[in-house]
Each structure stands twice: as structure tokens, then as C-alpha cells.
Amino acid sequence: MGLDKIWVFGEANGDAVASITLEMLAAARELADTVEVFMAGDGDDYAEELGEHGAETVYSTGDLDGGLQGVAVAAAVANAIEEGDVDAPDAFLLGTTQDGRDVAARLSVKLDTGVITNCVALEADGDELIGSEPVFGGVTDVRTKNTSGKPGIFLIRPKSFEAEGVGGAEADTEDLDVPDLGAVGAAKVTNSHVEESDGPKLDEAAIVVSGGRGLGEADAFSLVDELASTVGGAAGASRAIVDAGWVPYSMQVGQTGKVVKPTVYIAAGISGATQHLVGMKGSKNIIAINKDPEAPIFAVADLGIVGDVHKVMPALIEALKSR
């Protein structure tokens, strides 16, 4: 085994540990002798689940009183290392999420070391980590090694690793004190809104049906919703129609949205821009419906239908409903 210790940034959805955190724990276990978690909030609430997935200790800041995680968590980690309260890990792993990116960027300035971003695979080389990043929409792999002489900071794309419990004991919990942040910590959350729809979650569903510009108009997205609910799947969207305001960002699949790897991905009226392909190329089976035979989506589709979504989708929905 290469590294002595890896720290994984912990995130939570309510009472449960976020999938990305458990995925990174699975990767970290293979690379280091000791795996620990650092997070905002109360680590006691997650110590059992994190321990089950191999974390030995959870360092947590406690409630941030509406403050954003980036500034607070990075300051707390840098402070703890500087004060000698903790031994610095050999590497930090954080998810490519809103808060993961904020913490990684703030931490990189505190420690004056770069971030290796968009990693989908990790390997140990001696006591350093190498991260693999797909570029140009996934046609080229770039492997980058931390050579800073300081702990490497790696941002990991969701769904890069399989989360798997290993029956570990409940993790120990330790406090991570947030120093006085002054004006830098002045941004406060005043209200939170949840936009997720009913049914299975987009990044967990076995079948995902996504719609794009080819639907023509916002109202036509009802075809995507209806097909998704008919097959018990989740509805997703390309960035183009999220930007156009047809559906909320929480439905976006792609580089800047969610990464999905369902058993079946159905792309309706999506041309397959790089931005989108990055988020769904890992699906086990891809079905594409698009009227342009030259659309890039057909290059990754297992089954491609060159046709009008307004004809194919209603016929498909009716056929499935009548069974």
C-alpha cells in the first residue's frame, strides 16, 4: 500500500452520507493504510455509516450557522494542521460537487498547493497519488501526479468508484475547530429550496430518460416525464434546456450537472454535446432518439433511432402503458 493516510471530504443528504463520500472511501481504502473523514456539521450523526465504509475517524466542524462550507472547513483543516492538532494526511479527496469544489479551492490557497481536478481514477505511485482526468469529452485521458511535496488535493467526479460497505466499526469522532473567519466568512444561507421531483433520484435510478433542445418547446418535456414515470425511471435534461429555463438545474445531466450511470439511458432530442456526454457516457445501455443522423449522441448509443421525438415517444409510451 502506498500512502499512510488519506482524508476524504464528507457530505450528507439529510441523515444519510452522500454517495460520493462513500465512493471516495471505497477508493481511499485501496490506496492508504488509514482513511479519515473531515466534514461540516455533526460527525456523530454519520460516524456509524462512515465507519461501516472504512473511515476510522470523523473530524467535524459542528453547525456552521448558515455559513458556507468552503471557507469554514478549509480554515478549520488548515488551522488544525498548523496547530499540530492533527497529522496532515498524504492526500485529500473531495467530490466534484458545489461544496467539494469550494473546500478544495479554499484549502489549496491555505496550503499553497494545486488541485488535481475531475479525476475518475486514482493510483498510488510510491507515497504520491496520480489522478486520471478525461479531457476533450472523454476521448483523451490525462494522468497527473502530485509533486508539490505537500499533501495532494484531488477532486473526484461522482460515480467514478463503487461504494461498498466493509463492516467497519463506528468511526471515532473528533472536533475540527473553525477559527474566527472575519469578513471572509460573511456569506450566509438564509433559505434552502428543494427542487427534486417524486420518484427515484436521478443519480440512482436504473432508467433515466433525458430531454434536450430537440423537444422543440418546454411543454414537450411532458413526454420525457411521462416516459420516465411509465418505466419507473427518473427524468433528466441537457444543459441547453436547463439554461433556457424549461426545467430546474437539479435535473441537469452532464459536466456541470449530475453524472449518471443507469442500466438504461434514453436521450430524447439530445444532440450529444461534450458537456452532456461526460455525464452519461458511463451508462450501461444508451438509447438515442434524434432526427439528425449526424448527431454525436449516435456515436455512443447502443440503439439509435433517427426520427422525430414527437412521433417516437408517444408511440413508445402508449405501447409500454398498454402492456
Add this chain to the structure above:
Amino acid sequence: MKVVVCVKQIPDPADPGALDPESKTLVRDAKLILDESDSYGVEMALQLVDAAGEGEVHLVSMAPNNETAGLRTALAMGAASATLISDEALKGSDALGTAKVLAAAIARQEPDLVLAATESSDGYTGTVPEQVAALMDLPSVTFAKSVAVDGGAAKVQRQTEAGYDEVECPLPALVSVTAGVVEPRYPSFKGIMAAKSKPVDELDLGGLGIDAGSVGWAGAGQEIVSIADAPAREAGEVIEDEGDAYERIVSFLDDLKVL
């Protein structure tokens, strides 16, 4: 109100260039253009200054070879002036090195608000804005889908995994915006003509007071070990819809036993 917008000038995404296996940097032969992601920040800044009734928009960009083509597009949209940092020693800079340069250039402007895109369309590390904020000791709100300024504070809707948060942040501050925060205007002919004579302050590292050893390849602290083609996903069966293609989808799903 003074708003500084970070803009990146990138190769045309339709012709993205390639990674040179020898130098391990992006080969950028063609003219650079304004990153579309940054047009949202420029538009947001122009609208915020309009709403405030006073102030101006200043652009800051780091680019090789004193490239200004993309900056001129943003100036044509309505920004008043720009700072461009160009230096051979910046080659190979990672996101942190880039942030150090941008932060030093932005600080000279003493802005009330700094705007940036959430991530560039070519590198998409998504860390530069927050690193700039950290280097400048500014509070920040990333992933904004809506921004307003009221009573000396930015009021931001920040995207989250599940939806969005309403966040308040006193100025000065940095906000990174997503595509879709506003609809960018097209530069008018008058704007394009006016942009030709707007001031662009060109600086090198010496002019910014930055040590060349802390940026570029020297400062990156990471080494590209290899660049290789990724295994391609093979295209499958493609059929033309003759009115019965839905049946093929049904049988495809049946074979997978997912229904």
C-alpha cells in the same frame, strides 16, 4: 459600483486544438475567442451596474501572446476597460497559479464585486474563482443562478445538489455565475466600433509584482505523467424511424429485463 469580471479567452470549442505530448500543454494556434461561459458574467455585471445607476465594468484576463480578441468581444458588450496579463513564464500554470495572477490584477482595481464563470468551457477545473476569493480574503458565493445587489450586499440564489439556497453576502465579495443566470446580449455594431478604442492595460508578471517561480510549470506542483487516447465506446445499431421504431425500443428494453 465597480464590478470586475474575470474572462478567459479560449480556443474556439469547434476547433479545440490538441494536447502536445511533448510540452504537455494545449496547442493554441488559432485565434482565441471569449469563453461563452464568461459572457454570462459580463452581462450580469453590466445589468448590476445599470441597476445601481452608477459604476463601471472592468475585465481581467490572462492569456498567451497578448491576445485581446476575446476581450474585445466583452468590451463590445459594454465593459469599460480591461487588464490583460501575458507572460511566457505563465505557460503551464495550473488553476492556483492562474488565480494568483488574476487576484493580483483584480486587487489593483479595488472592486466592490468580482464576477467569474463557475468554470471555463475548456479546462473546467471550476476552482479558480474560489481560489481568487481566498487569495484576496474575500467572501464568496459560487454557482449563482441569480444575483442582485441591494444595500451593500449580494443576494444570490446558489445551486445545490437538491435545488438552491438563498445566500446573502456583504460586499466586497466574489460571485461565480452559472450559464443561464442572464441572457448575454450580442454586441451591437456601435459597441464593436467603440471597443476598438477602449483601454486595455497590458501587464507582465514583473508589472504585477509576482515571482515567476510561484506560477507556470515551476509553481504548479504537479506533473502530467501521461496523455493517452481513452478507450472509445462503440456505436451500436442505428435505425431510421418508419413509424415502428418504438417496437425496437420495447424489444431492446425487454432483452435487458428492466421493465
